[in-house]
Amino acid sequence: MGSVSLKIGDGTARFKSATVCSSAVHILMLFSVITTNLFALYAFTYSPKPNTHQIHFLDHHHTHKNLSLISEQVSLILKEIDSSQKKLSQMEKQLLGYESIDLSTPNIPNELKLFLQRNQLPLGKDSRTGITEMVSSVGHSCYKSIDFLANYMNYKPNGACPDDWSLGQKLILKGCEPLPRRRCFAKTIPKVGLHPFPVSLWRNVSEKIYSWSGLGCKNLGCLNSKKLDRDCAGCLDLGNGNEVSRFVKSRGKNDFLIDDVLSLGSGGVRIGFDIGGGSGTFAARMAEKNVTIVTASLNIDAPFNEFIAARGVFPLYLSLDHRFPFYDNVFDIIHVGNGLDIGGRPEKLEFLMFDIDRVIRAGGLFWLDNFLCSNEEKRKNLTRLIERFGYKKLKWVVGEKINGSGNSEVYLSAVLQKPSLKGFSIGTLDSFIVSEALRMSACKWFNR
Numbered sequence: 001m002g003s004v005s006l007k008i009g010d011g012t013a014r015f016k017s018a019t020v021c022s023s024a025v026h027i028l029m030l031f032s033v034i035t036t037n038l039f040a041l042y043a044f045t046y047s048p049k050p051n052t053h054q055i056h057f058l059d060h061h062h063t064h065k066n067l068s069l070i071s072e073q074v075s076l077i078l079k080e081i082d083s084s085q086k087k088l089s090q091m092e093k094q095l096l097g098y099e100s101i102d103l104s105t106p107n108i109p110n111e112l113k114l115f116l117q118r119n120q121l122p123l124g125k126d127s128r129t130g131i132t133e134m135v136s137s138v139g140h141s142c143y144k145s146i147d148f149l150a151n152y153m154n155y156k157p158n159g160a161c162p163d164d165w166s167l168g169q170k171l172i173l174k175g176c177e178p179l180p181r182r183r184c185f186a187k188t189i190p191k192v193g194l195h196p197f198p199v200s201l202w203r204n205v206s207e208k209i210y211s212w213s214g215l216g217c218k219n220l221g222c223l224n225s226k227k228l229d230r231d232c233a234g235c236l237d238l239g240n241g242n243e244v245s246r247f248v249k250s251r252g253k254n255d256f257l258i259d260d261v262l263s264l265g266s267g268g269v270r271i272g273f274d275i276g277g278g279s280g281t282f283a284a285r286m287a288e289k290n291v292t293i294v295t296a297s298l299n300i301d302a303p304f305n306e307f308i309a310a311r312g313v314f315p316l317y318l319s320l321d322h323r324f325p326f327y328d329n330v331f332d333i334i335h336v337g338n339g340l341d342i343g344g345r346p347e348k349l350e351f352l353m354f355d356i357d358r359v360i361r362a363g364g365l366f367w368l369d370n371f372l373c374s375n376e377e378k379r380k381n382l383t384r385l386i387e388r389f390g391y392k393k394l395k396w397v398v399g400e401k402i403n404g405s406g407n408s409e410v411y412l413s414a415v416l417q418k419p420s421l422k423g424f425s426i427g428t429l430d431s432f433i434v435s436e437a438l439r440m441s442a443c444k445w446f447n448r
């Protein structure tokens with residue numbers, strides 16, 4: 001990180017690529033404004049070379065001629081504005097990397113056209129909401145995967161949906177969210193042998209109730225022998241593996257216990273949100289404490305959503321690029337592990353963190369659970385970002401673990417409390433300098 005961005009403040013660093021983007025647009029905008037103004041100036045100062053005839057015969061016919069000349073100029077100007085605007089939007093599209101879907105192109109399935117069609121409300125304007133038409137939408141990034149999308153939307157309305165949920169998930173992972181398929185019947189899988197709650201939280205059910213199409217593994221044994229992701233090594237094994245002791249037995253100082261964390265919550269912990277929650281074990285353990293948790297998970301390599309639901313807790317099928325479908329300040333607790341490691345540009349993490357902050361209530365808890373600090377820079381960046389939100393550090397632990405190949409890895413676990421009243425100092429130079437000073441040796445400094 002250069003000293004320049006330090007001096008200017010974090011706003012610059014944060015929106016760097018956006019700035020590059022918008023300055024190009026600004027230059028173009030400036031250019032078009034200048035050209036149109038020049039045209040206008042030209043039009044309104046333009047007068048044909050006075051020749052003696054004209055000076056002497058200023059008649060009605062003449063004024064008329066002047067007017068038509070002006071209107072000719074005006075239409076020229078309008079044309080110029082129009083073409084500048086077109087150029088501008090073309091340039092914007094190039095910078096953003098997408099265009100809106102052109103429904104007139106031949107490879108767009110009819111079903112997609114129907115789905116996206118606007119429908120006027122039959123009784124006119126709705127007096128309460130003020131809307132006049134019903135509008136459906138798909139993610140703008142669908143355009144980038146138009147072939148996938150066309151494939152996905154090629155189904156028979158009123159019939160059975162093709163058994164291709166993994167195609168839908170591919171689209172979601174490419175930012176094509178929400179998916180536009182609505183008018184077919186999803187494959188029904190008989191859910192035989194579900195257990196009553198709360199027995200369901202820890203009891204095995206038949207593997208036949210999960211959908212295995214499109215997955216590499218075709219049973220739980222296969223999945224449990226794999227490390228599906230950092231937070232799920234054998235996490236679908238509710239019998240004997242690690243999963244059973246998670247959150248109730250500590251394997252190291254980075255593992256906080258649910259009872260300890262619940263005792264930190266002021267005003268009670270009743271509802272929460274687990275981001276990237278694997279098999280739903282956090283929700284299950286919280287359910288035992290009468291806390292309701294919604295678990296956001298995709299079905300990457302495993303039928304996580306069905307598994308979570310079979311346990312009797314709430315699965316939410318959602319990518320983390322999606323804005324959370326919750327209102328502001330609603331959750332008492334948010335739990336996230338390596339789901340926070342979304343990679344990509346630093347702004348991406350910011351988008352996620354701001355959305356997390358949005359849905360936690362004042363005084364609510366943010367539990368960062370065994371986050372792998374894969375390198376020093378990532379650790380610094382995350383720490384700096386978290387500190388910008390001004391949360392109170394109730395727990396902050398940096399620990400090392402020896403991994404499978406004998407290397408030591410650094411993990412950060414923290415429980416942070418959202419302040420009741422937030423100063424609007426986020427992003428100002430002062431708070432930035434303070435947090436830089438506080439940060440010092442990042443994770444290690446705050447070891448408690």
Ligand SMILES: *[C@@H]1O[C@H](CO)[C@@H](O)[C@H](O)[C@H]1NC(C)=O
Nearest residue numbers: 047048050054062063066067
């Ligand atoms: C029309 O043109 C003449 C000479 O070019 C000019 O003197 C006059 O003001 C113009 N009339 C209008 C209405 O612009």
Ligand SMILES: *[C@@H]1O[C@H](CO)[C@@H](O)[C@H](O)[C@H]1NC(C)=O
Nearest residue numbers: 204220221236237238239240
């Ligand atoms: C549940 O199934 C797993 C295999 O997926 C097995 O290891 C475990 O012992 C079973 N647990 C119970 C309680 O039957």
Ligand SMILES: *[C@@H]1O[C@H](CO)[C@@H](O)[C@H](O)[C@H]1NC(C)=O
Nearest residue numbers: 198285286287288289290291
């Ligand atoms: C959860 O709620 C039930 C029913 O109200 C109650 O019997 C039980 O003691 C509660 N458990 C905890 C851990 O609070």
Ligand SMILES: *[C@@H]1O[C@H](CO)[C@@H](O)[C@H](O)[C@H]1NC(C)=O
Nearest residue numbers: 001013014345346377378381
């Ligand atoms: C850390 O943040 C800086 C400045 O925002 C950025 O340039 C860099 O790519 C980030 N590094 C990582 C690993 O995210």
Ligand SMILES: *[C@@H]1O[C@H](CO)[C@@H](O)[C@H](O)[C@H]1NC(C)=O
Nearest residue numbers: 374403404405406407408409
């Ligand atoms: C162990 O950590 C090292 C260094 O971070 C990494 O390169 C390696 O892939 C890790 N091995 C496993 C099995 O996670």
